[in-house]
Amino acid sequence: MTTTIMVAGGAGYIGSHMVQTLLAENYDVVIVDNLSTGHRQAVNPQARFYEGDTRDRQFLEKVFSQEKITAVIHMDAFSIVPESVQEPLKYFDNNVIGMVTLLEAMQKHDVHYIIFSSTAATFGNPTKIPVGDTDPQDPINPYGESKLIMEYMMRWVDQAYGIKFVALRYFNAAGALADGSIGEDHRPETHLIPIILRTAVGEQAELKIYGDDYQTPDGTNIRDYVHVMDLTQAHLLAVQYLQAGQASTCFNLGSSTGFSVKEILQAARKITGQPIPAQVAPRRGGDPDILIADNTRAKKILGWKPRYDNVEDIIQTAWNWKQKHPQGYQD
Numbered sequence: 307m308t309t310t311i312m313v314a315g316g317a318g319y320i321g322s323h324m325v326q327t328l329l330a331e332n333y334d335v336v337i338v339d340n341l342s343t344g345h346r347q348a349v350n351p352q353a354r355f356y357e358g359d360t361r362d363r364q365f366l367e368k369v370f371s372q373e374k375i376t377a378v379i380h381m382d383a384f385s386i387v388p389e390s391v392q393e394p395l396k397y398f399d400n401n402v403i404g405m406v407t408l409l410e411a412m413q414k415h416d417v418h419y420i421i422f423s424s425t426a427a428t429f430g431n432p433t434k435i436p437v438g439d440t441d442p443q444d445p446i447n448p449y450g451e452s453k454l455i456m457e458y459m460m461r462w463v464d465q466a467y468g469i470k471f472v473a474l475r476y477f478n479a480a481g482a483l484a485d486g487s488i489g490e491d492h493r494p495e496t497h498l499i500p501i502i503l504r505t506a507v508g509e510q511a512e513l514k515i516y517g518d519d520y521q522t523p524d525g526t527n528i529r530d531y532v533h534v535m536d537l538t539q540a541h542l543l544a545v546q547y548l549q550a551g552q553a554s555t556c557f558n559l560g561s562s563t564g565f566s567v568k569e570i571l572q573a574a575r576k577i578t579g580q581p582i583p584a585q586v587a588p589r590r591g592g593d594p595d596i597l598i599a600d601n602t603r604a605k606k607i608l609g610w611k612p613r614y615d616n617v618e619d620i621i622q623t624a625w626n627w628k629q630k631h632p633q634g635y636q637d
């Protein structure tokens with residue numbers, strides 16, 4: 307019997323890669339996306355696409371009535387940290403209210419499984435590195451707070467209605483499908499690797515390195531870059547984990563290796579063969595010194611095996627995408 311999976315946010319960066327992984331594994335896929343940050347061109351034609359907003363009860367009612375959904379992969383959220391600080395209500399409205407209506411529809415239509423895109427931002431400034439799955443969560447921005455609220459909501463909803471969840475807390479999602487056919491296209495773009503590659507092709511004069519006075523060996527922030535296709539594999543395993551009757555839980559998803567901004571820049575210079583000018587600028591604000599995941603539990607319990615263990619390989623896939631789509635998606 308085919309299993310139908312709804313990907314909320316399936317036209318977004320991670321969502322479009324998720325859809326690709328599910329289709330490759332012969333799942334039947336339903337995409338829900340309002341295209342506010344996703345792209346029509348990123349919608350995989352092999353999936354059934356419903357254009358609409360997860361906060362819209364009538365819209366969700368239509369989708370859940372027409373489709374027999376086994377599990378929801380919820381990747382639909384705003385995720386720009388500085389924007390969330392400027393406009394917190396926009397984040398609580400989109401992220402938290404969207405989760406309320408989605409869980410309501412799931413309850414009404416007897417959908418028992420949800421895999422949720424959470425974030426390292428739920429930890430705030432971590433109490434230790436690497437960050438373990440059960441370490442204290444204390445967000446320092448509304449984006450992280452909204453995702454933590456969503457984690458809590460799912461716990462209560464599981465208790466009340468038996469909807470099982472796996473929350474996957476991504477560290478720094480990066481890279482693209484290896485053939486460069488889909489990739490990362492945020493507007494505005496705030497993420498390090500796409501900005502570096504934009505600088506490599508001369509679209510931007512120089513990379514601004516936001517601070518070199520952090521408590522790290524070269525003074526720049528250290529992050530844990532994890533390939534987007536490795537993230538999607540973890541979601542697939544999480545669906546299977548819940549279908550096997552396992553308990554709701556949360557996992558940190560990262561490579562468990564950290565790279566500084568300067569190290570990423572060096573790796574990108576090597577991959578692209580371009581000089582990529584860079585200049586140290588003031589701190590951007592809200593950046594913890596170091597974020598590295600402890601991925602032991604995800605590996606042990608889900609059987610997750612990240613395939614990209616080399617940051618140059620990750621950057622290479624992002625470069626493939628950039629070279630094939632210099633202007634990103636055309637919609």
Ligand SMILES: O=c1ccn([C@@H]2O[C@H](COP(=O)(O)OP(=O)(O)O[C@H]3O[C@H](CO)[C@H](O)[C@H](O)[C@H]3O)[C@@H](O)[C@H]2O)c(=O)[nH]1
Nearest residue numbers: 385425426427477478496497498501514515516527567593
């Ligand atoms: O032009 C730039 C862009 C980024 N950086 C630096 O590069 C590092 C990575 O920045 P990103 O914006 O690529 O990623 P973040 O670590 O800020 O954010 C990621 O992790 C967050 C959780 O901590 C959220 O989940 C967020 O959505 C996700 O993209 C940071 O030290 C940042 O200061 C620069 O120096 N220059």
